[in-house]
Amino acid sequence: MKDRLNREIIAMRVAKELQDGDVVNLGIGIPSLCSQFVPEGKTVIYHSESGVLNYGPMAEDGLEDQDLINASGQFLAPVDGMSFFSSSDAFAMIRGGHIDVTVLGALQVSKFGDLANWMIPSRGIGNVGGGMDLAVGAKKVIVAMEHNDKNGASKIVNECTFPLTSKSCVSLIVTDIAVIEVVREGLKLLECAPGWTKEEIQSETSVELIFAEGIQEFSL
Amino acid sequence: MKDRLNREIIAMRVAKELQDGDVVNLGIGIPSLCSQFVPEGKTVIYHSESGVLNYGPMAEDGLEDQDLINASGQFLAPVDGMSFFSSSDAFAMIRGGHIDVTVLGALQVSKFGDLANWMIPSRGIGNVGGGMDLAVGAKKVIVAMEHNDKNGASKIVNECTFPLTSKSCVSLIVTDIAVIEVVREGLKLLECAPGWTKEEIQSETSVELIFAEGIQEFSL
Amino acid sequence: MNKIFNSFEEAVSDIPDNSTLMIDGFAGPGGTSQNLITALRNLGSKDLTVISNTAGLASVIGFGTLPGKTPVDIGILVENHQIKKVIASFPVSPSPSRPTAFEKAYAKHEVELELVPQGTLAERIRAGGAGIPAFFTPTGVGTTVSEGKEIREFQGKQYVLETALKADYALIRAYKSDKLGNLIYRGTSKNFNSVMVTAAATSIVEVDKIVNIGEIESSLIDTPLIYVDRIVEIKENNER
Amino acid sequence: MNKIFNSFEEAVSDIPDNSTLMIDGFAGPGGTSQNLITALRNLGSKDLTVISNTAGLASVIGFGTLPGKTPVDIGILVENHQIKKVIASFPVSPSPSRPTAFEKAYAKHEVELELVPQGTLAERIRAGGAGIPAFFTPTGVGTTVSEGKEIREFQGKQYVLETALKADYALIRAYKSDKLGNLIYRGTSKNFNSVMVTAAATSIVEVDKIVNIGEIESSLIDTPLIYVDRIVEIKENNER
Numbered sequence: 001m002k003d004r005l006n007r008e009i010i011a012m013r014v015a016k017e018l019q020d021g022d023v024v025n026l027g028i029g030i031p032s033l034c035s036q037f038v039p040e041g042k043t044v045i046y047h048s049e050s051g052v053l054n055y056g057p058m059a060e061d062g063l064e065d066q067d068l069i070n071a072s073g074q075f076l077a078p079v080d081g082m083s084f085f086s087s088s089d090a091f092a093m094i095r096g097g098h099i100d101v102t103v104l105g106a107l108q109v110s111k112f113g114d115l116a117n118w119m120i121p122s123r124g125i126g127n128v129g130g131g132m133d134l135a136v137g138a139k140k141v142i143v144a145m146e147h148n149d150k151n152g153a154s155k156i157v158n159e160c161t162f163p164l165t166s167k168s169c170v171s172l173i174v175t176d177i178a179v180i181e182v183v184r185e186g187l188k189l190l191e192c193a194p195g196w197t198k199e200e201i202q203s204e205t206s207v208e209l210i211f212a213e214g215i216q217e218f219s220l
Numbered sequence: 221m222k223d224r225l226n227r228e229i230i231a232m233r234v235a236k237e238l239q240d241g242d243v244v245n246l247g248i249g250i251p252s253l254c255s256q257f258v259p260e261g262k263t264v265i266y267h268s269e270s271g272v273l274n275y276g277p278m279a280e281d282g283l284e285d286q287d288l289i290n291a292s293g294q295f296l297a298p299v300d301g302m303s304f305f306s307s308s309d310a311f312a313m314i315r316g317g318h319i320d321v322t323v324l325g326a327l328q329v330s331k332f333g334d335l336a337n338w339m340i341p342s343r344g345i346g347n348v349g350g351g352m353d354l355a356v357g358a359k360k361v362i363v364a365m366e367h368n369d370k371n372g373a374s375k376i377v378n379e380c381t382f383p384l385t386s387k388s389c390v391s392l393i394v395t396d397i398a399v400i401e402v403v404r405e406g407l408k409l410l411e412c413a414p415g416w417t418k419e420e421i422q423s424e425t426s427v428e429l430i431f432a433e434g435i436q437e438f439s440l
Numbered sequence: 441m442n443k444i445f446n447s448f449e450e451a452v453s454d455i456p457d458n459s460t461l462m463i464d465g466f467a468g469p470g471g472t473s474q475n476l477i478t479a480l481r482n483l484g485s486k487d488l489t490v491i492s493n494t495a496g497l498a499s500v501i502g503f504g505t506l507p508g509k510t511p512v513d514i515g516i517l518v519e520n521h522q523i524k525k526v527i528a529s530f531p532v533s534p535s536p537s538r539p540t541a542f543e544k545a546y547a548k549h550e551v552e553l554e555l556v557p558q559g560t561l562a563e564r565i566r567a568g569g570a571g572i573p574a575f576f577t578p579t580g581v582g583t584t585v586s587e588g589k590e591i592r593e594f595q596g597k598q599y600v601l602e603t604a605l606k607a608d609y610a611l612i613r614a615y616k617s618d619k620l621g622n623l624i625y626r627g628t629s630k631n632f633n634s635v636m637v638t639a640a641a642t643s644i645v646e647v648d649k650i651v652n653i654g655e656i657e658s659s660l661i662d663t664p665l666i667y668v669d670r671i672v673e674i675k676e677n678n679e680r
Numbered sequence: 681m682n683k684i685f686n687s688f689e690e691a692v693s694d695i696p697d698n699s700t701l702m703i704d705g706f707a708g709p710g711g712t713s714q715n716l717i718t719a720l721r722n723l724g725s726k727d728l729t730v731i732s733n734t735a736g737l738a739s740v741i742g743f744g745t746l747p748g749k750t751p752v753d754i755g756i757l758v759e760n761h762q763i764k765k766v767i768a769s770f771p772v773s774p775s776p777s778r779p780t781a782f783e784k785a786y787a788k789h790e791v792e793l794e795l796v797p798q799g800t801l802a803e804r805i806r807a808g809g810a811g812i813p814a815f816f817t818p819t820g821v822g823t824t825v826s827e828g829k830e831i832r833e834f835q836g837k838q839y840v841l842e843t844a845l846k847a848d849y850a851l852i853r854a855y856k857s858d859k860l861g862n863l864i865y866r867g868t869s870k871n872f873n874s875v876m877v878t879a880a881a882t883s884i885v886e887v888d889k890i891v892n893i894g895e896i897e898s899s900l901i902d903t904p905l906i907y908v909d910r911i912v913e914i915k916e917n918n919e920r
Contacts, residue, residue, distance in 0.1 A: 563810075572817060575816070658867075
């Protein structure tokens with residue numbers, strides 16, 4: 001089997017999409033790693049639905065404060081210019097269109113940009129959390145995930161079979177083998193992981209991809 | 221013509237209705253005078269839709285602060301334990317049922333407790349301000365007004381002819397000649413101003429009043 | 441990412457004709473962006489729709505005005521024929537003998553009015569900022585302000601459906617801003633400012649003082665930086 | 681008018697069976713009223729409906745928990761068979777190998793669940809406190825959480841009608857209270873606490889410290905006193 005990119009490289013590729021001044025909410029898992037890879041010179045403002053804006057690094061060991069957490073329950077370091085607010089205000093920001101980019105994990109993404117990321121049907125119960133709000137509210141939704149599930153099945157599908165998080169919300173999919181844009185006509189392959197051909201990526205993907213002109217290797 | 225009570229006495233009578241711990245919003249005019257007459261030993265918490273709670277006396281001359289006003293534009297003195305909030309929060313308190321009593325002026329009150337207090341139709345334009353919110357939101361609405369308008373017409377009417385502020389909202393009417401309770405059956409005369417008989421009050425009132433048993437003189 | 445503007449004129453210079461603006465201060469000069477309003481009057485943009493609690497009151501009756509002061513409010517925009525429509529709860533003077541500029545223009549059919557109860561106005565603006573397109577409220581049911589609107593019963597009580605308000609620009613008055621745009625307000629001057637700042641595509645804020653990041657403690661910040669686009673410091677001597 | 685209670689047991693002693701409660705803390709112990717929850721477990725009231733962001737997470741996966749600490753959350757009420765229904769956004773463990781008490785009870789059909797997106801949950805609670813019976817939101821349209829609910833289009837986009845949530849009691853965690861009940865929260869522990877405190881008939885608050893009136897500056901007050909009914913100070917040593 002071919003080499004796939006690790007979680008850090010996926011996060012690094014996503015981080016390249018973030019623009020100077022963007023207000024960004026990072027989901028749990030691979031998305032949470034993106035903040036480490038924002039290029040020098042770009043200022044990104046982080047928002048967390050735990051009720052904090054403009055946070056910075058995680059707290060150092062021994063300096064954790066239980067009143068200073070992000071939405072993953074990690075401890076944040078206090079930094080100048082950060083602010084706190086209620087859950088209703090946190091989601092007013094999200095739903096009101098004040099978040100520029102959210103990066104979310106996914107179980108499935110459809111060719112229409114539909115997102116399913118909150119419940120594996122076999123479990124019969126799941127956490128919606130803030131994902132549905134982020135998916136409808138953020139100006140841009142980027143999915144960061146492994147291309148295939150642990151059984152090798154394509155997580156990029158013609159129609160989501162898992163319960164939906166939101167319809168037609170995803171703009172860009174960054175996986176461990178490809179960067180794919182959601183366009184009106186379907187899914188457009190933009191970049192391939194090093195060593196992968198577009199045909200090889202197509203064979204791992206259950207949606208028929210549109211091959212962009214000048215498909216490149218992953219640009220970091 | 222018989223003597224009528226002055227604005228201060230009306231306010232004093234209304235103040236007697238306020239209970240220890242009540243959260244109270246006072247409208248412009250006679251209602252705004254009530255705070256001077258709350259009996260010793262009763263603590264009343266004042267709310268103003270300018271975004272302040274638990275205010276106390278007016279500011280002394282020379283100590284006015286333009287960032288510390290009530291809804292009438294009067295300057296308040298800073299006191300310990302007062303708090304400030306946005307207009308949306310100020311009205312969340314009102315509409316959400318967190319105000320125990322509001323005292324409002326009126327142009328007309330109907331026998332159903334309908335209130336009209338925002339526009340004289342001949343002017344063609346008027347200020348709704350926060351009155352409609354207070355009338356629907358406060359747990360108890362007390363009207364403090366002159367019994368008759370400047371032409372001598374009864375402001376207590378069978379049906380309001382002026383634009384409504386809110387239907388069936390008034391609990392108690394305190395005027396310069398009477399205290400009248402709004403009950404299911406209509407308007408019940410509870411108290412008469414000194415020197416007034418119930419028949420004399422009826423003759424100034426275009427609604428047929430119910431005479432309570434044991435009608436008393438104004439109790440202050 | 442620099443949000444700091446050197447002049448009020450520069451900060452409002454791109455406001456085109458036909459814009460919708462949120463401008464407030466409850467009614468008094470304390471929370472009113474008097475310098476931005478003056479700059480907008482000098483700019484002269486026409487056919488504006490202004491969402492505001494009053495339609496300019498302090499300049500006529502001295503509401504909330506310190507002795508000896510002459511406040512500026514949206515009355516000067518009405519007088520300069522820049523306003524097409526006002527959405528307000530308190531559009532006229534409580535004293536008929538001292539009518540507002542708006543009232544006089546309204547009598548001549550030069551301006552339109554949408555009259556909204558104050559709490560509904562605040563909630564519609566909050567909804568605009570919070571991504572809520574419409575909500576039910578008990579306020580105004582059975583009155584002229586709910587005419588033509590959907591009425592629905594919830595648990596035996598009637599409510600009217602009201603829709604969100606948004607604006608192209610908000611002209612905001614705050615007390616301090618740090619260089620990122622985190623704001624604090626002072627006392628009752630929070631009022632509509634802290635709501636309007638969330639509901640405009642571009643929020644322009646005049647402040648007594650712009651301070652360094654960290655000089656406003658995190659627990660004191662009223663408006664987080666994401667709601668603020670442009671900041672101008674009031675240079676004139678300020679008595680606070 | 682005295683709101684100060686001497687013990688957690690006394691402060692919750694009248695909570696009857698079948699009550700609806702709001703209890704939160706986002707998920708971690710920072711903002712969770714751990715002492716009031718323990719007192720409610722000791723009281724033993726049954727058939728409770730609990731509105732909460734999670735259904736008890738920290739006690740299982742250590743979410744937001746300082747090293748070496750063992751947090752209390754509503755999991756202990758589930759384990760004690762006091763809960764009939766949970767209204768939450770995050771009811772299960774993200775780690776299937778470490779299921780929450782709620783999840784296990786749910787699998788045995790001992791408890792009901794109403795799953796609500798987190799922003800909708802916060803907004804429904806805010807609406808409950810603000811006298812708004814229902815509102816439209818874009819969140820959840822086209823998903824299972826909007827099934828059976830009214831969908832309506834505003835300006836070309838679809839929204840679902842959601843209704844307000846209220847409670848008989850809220851168990852709140854704040855940082856400080858003055859003797860009147862004016863509250864401040866600390867950092868991210870504001871979360872659902874500052875919303876829930878507005879939406880319950882009776883709000884019971886545990887705080888690190890009760891201070892004299894005036895010791896919390898007016899500009900710092902997060903929750904004005906009208907929302908607070910009972911206050912209990914946490915006597916145990918507190919590391920903050």
